[in-house]
Amino acid sequence: MFIIMKKSHFSLAIAIALACTLTFSSCIGSFALTNKVLNWNKQIGSKFVNELVFVAFWILPVYEITGIADVLVINSIEFWSGSNPVSANNTKIIDGKDAKYLVKQDSKGYTITNLSDNTEMRFAFDETDNSWSIEANGESHKFMTFVDDNHVKMITPAGDFQTFELSQAGVYAYQQVATGSNFAYAK
Numbered sequence: 001m002f003i004i005m006k007k008s009h010f011s012l013a014i015a016i017a018l019a020c021t022l023t024f025s026s027c028i029g030s031f032a033l034t035n036k037v038l039n040w041n042k043q044i045g046s047k048f049v050n051e052l053v054f055v056a057f058w059i060l061p062v063y064e065i066t067g068i069a070d071v072l073v074i075n076s077i078e079f080w081s082g083s084n085p086v087s088a089n090n091t092k093i094i095d096g097k098d099a100k101y102l103v104k105q106d107s108k109g110y111t112i113t114n115l116s117d118n119t120e121m122r123f124a125f126d127e128t129d130n131s132w133s134i135e136a137n138g139e140s141h142k143f144m145t146f147v148d149d150n151h152v153k154m155i156t157p158a159g160d161f162q163t164f165e166l167s168q169a170g171v172y173a174y175q176q177v178a179t180g181s182n183f184a185y186a187k
Helices: 002-023 033-041 049-061 062-081 169-180
Strands: 091-095 100-106 109-114 120-126 132-137 139-148 151-153 161-165
Touching: 033 049, 033 062, 049 062, 049 139, 049 151, 049 169, 139 161, 161 169
Parallel strands: none
Antiparallel strands: 091 100, 100 109, 109 120, 120 132, 132 139, 139 151, 151 161
């Protein structure tokens, strides 16, 4: 029951934040951090790989974190300063409410450092096993590994990995695993 209540409060907060952005349309902002993650996702492989990563990022919850960071911090900075702290530059400092963050982009991913306590989070590609992972607090969590040209292993909500085909059917199967759906979509 506690988990459901906690999630409903989180959903309510997101709904209120979105309603505020629609009501106060002059400071909506460009959602640069979320768009950077989305644009990166569009470039990492075929449309099937892109969709699998998209769903995995909802499980992990990458998109939720970037969306909240954009709504609560980055878009406000953009509104008041006139420039977005998450620009095309490979290194940028973001002034948050409670800390400053250093965002570095390199050829193998992104590193986000909290400058007040030096904690880091990284999205990294490992060429040795063709995998993408999220690294934080000294731990690395893979979310996708390329098996061959037609298959990937993807993280599931249970934390294990399943192999999916890089096809529309494979994406559909992963979406069902990720959402716990056991029904067919009407076409």
